[in-house]
Amino acid sequence: MNSVTSTQDTAAHESDHGHDSHHAHHGPAKGIKRWLYTTNHKDIGTLYLWFAFIMFLTGGAMAMVIRAELFQPGLQIVEPHFFNQMTTVHGLIMVFGAVMPAFTGLANWMIPMMIGAPDMALPRMNNLSFWILPFAFLILLASLFVEGGGPAFGWTFYAPLSTTYSGDSTALFVFSVHIMGISSIMGAINVIVTIWNMRAPGMTWLKMPLFVWTWLITAFLLIAVMPVLAGAVTMVLTDKFFGTSFFDAAGGGDPVMFQHIFWFFGHPEVYIMILPAFGIISTIVPTFSRKKLFGYTSMVYATVSIAGLSFVVWAHHMFTTGMPVYAELFFMYCTMLISVPTGVKVFNWVATMWRGAISYEVPMLFSLAFIVLFTFGGFSGLMLAITPVDFQYHDTYFVVAHFHYVLVTGAIFSLIAAAYYWLPKWTGVMYDVGLAKLHFLVFTYFR
């Protein structure tokens, strides 16, 4: 099987083997070039994590503006148009700039080590998929300062808000989302190929750590839906600037069609932001319970079925748009079905802790908070899934609370847990446990 190598060696002598063939023997470049040119999965993981952290603070600052404005009724601090820009960019930054890159950073750090690979499968593309991200957010943030202000149509950029009623900066928004999408797709291709092709001998599918499994499924979801987002923003661009009428009934289109296309991306997207979190919790809970994970195989199947179902539930975001009744029922039942695999996961975590020798280290504290609070998020989601009930809840703060439960106390808590769990391994330095516990108390108390 391996005779190919010798053929390649012969080919080697035909070509000019100048200095290039000695590349592999150089050490990494020094200074800033180390980070700009890097192909090392740990360096790139670190870059992703720092970038996500900076974006988290940026998006958090915008959340502060929002909350300060809402401190009491009436206009307080900012203009309504600026308020809308803050909610829009806060959402975009937190989703595409904080949560997703943070999980990608963890994937870069941990997956090669967990499956026994020397690096990611395509290390240079790995570098590219990170370095285009800061530029995408530079464009998005810069668009806040152009004439007429930045995007102010919500992170879901519903038409006609993003077409008929949006400012000129929409074009910049569209192209920055394109870059974010390219970055995610390349990152996901890298993850999936690494897991598929780079596992060490003996690392069979059902021996892989659950973090690897959940990321494998996440990467598949990313490759499947990020291009659909690209299609959606492209149609917004042509509708706004080139006179098409995809989302305009006067030309035979439909604004609701935008919601269908967007949520076909959007619903798998929310699982993209939570499946790796499941993987992290499934890693931490067994460690601090001194027990093996309960129901490993069922966890894998639950992950796969959540991902599969995520493609047939998108219209539960659109119950009030006047869909036919059979469609409302279909999407309601499919959505409620998702609580079955999710429930399997929660029960498995609880069963893992059952009669375990639990120690309450900081990562475990955040994981426990995750399990309780994410379950609240899940239950509120179940309430929203019921069509007649959703008619009352739609577009209210109940929805906002629901997705902040699953994203902040879900995704973000799992990221913090992961950081506390793996930081000593990455850096060789233990953090101050007292301060970390204070962090936990502050975060859970003021969540």
Next chain:
Amino acid sequence: MSQTEHTEYYVPAQSPWPILGAIALFLIAVGAGTLVAQLGKTGEAGWGKWVLIVGIIAVLFMMIGWFRDQVIESRTGLHSQQLGVSYRQGMSWFIFSEVMFFAAFFGALFYARMISVPWLGGAGNNEMTNVVLWPNFQAMWPLTTTPDGTTTQAMGPMGLPLINTIILVVSSVTVHFAHVGLEQNKRKQLSNMLLLTIVLGCIFLFLQVEEYIHAYRDLGLKLDSGVYGNTFFLLTGFHGMHVTLGTLFLIVMYFRVLKGHFTPDNHFAFQAASWYWHFVDVVWLCLFVFVYVL
């Protein structure tokens, strides 16, 4: 999975190309975004155009440099068999992502055709939609008269589209024979069939331009003539862009073949170009059926 298969890991060295690519993409996005906004506001291209051009030049420079490094490394035998598998899997997933990109536009086509246009015409329980909004509107496909009264003519499947379909299907066959020639080390068959494929690709693109001229001049079918024109031009346009890229890809492969690159066991780049070509062919077949025939 044998032990030896994994003894030859290849981890590529650091490279300056990705960061250059990132900067190039940044310039393209800023340039295109500004250009589109300027065009929309004043009808004239301002400085955005220049940023876009510089970005495109930078991205081409990056690709040439990056691929040159790749080719040199591959031909000096640095690449392991495992890396070849990674490349192939990566290319397959990339093509899958392209399929999903087209799926978004096909989805828009199906939605407009099966749902939004009939509903505007009063289908189902949407009687009042029609009566209140556009009482004179008749649902039809192709949508030659939109609710607000824009009219156009439909592009039929016969003539240029049918010829183009035949051309692309034949080119898919010729690129396959080129691949077979490569695998059996018949270099003459490889280069001839590859050249034939490139010529067919160029003819396709030429006829596509002719078809667009015909649509704009004779049929009044334009990008902004309702959702039929929208889906027609975005689907065929994005497909045309992919054919252009695929043709360029094949042209590069042709010059590499002439230089004696590729062996029966080591020809990832050629294989990727051929897969990509088959992919644009399949997309065209779907286009032909759903945009032209039905």
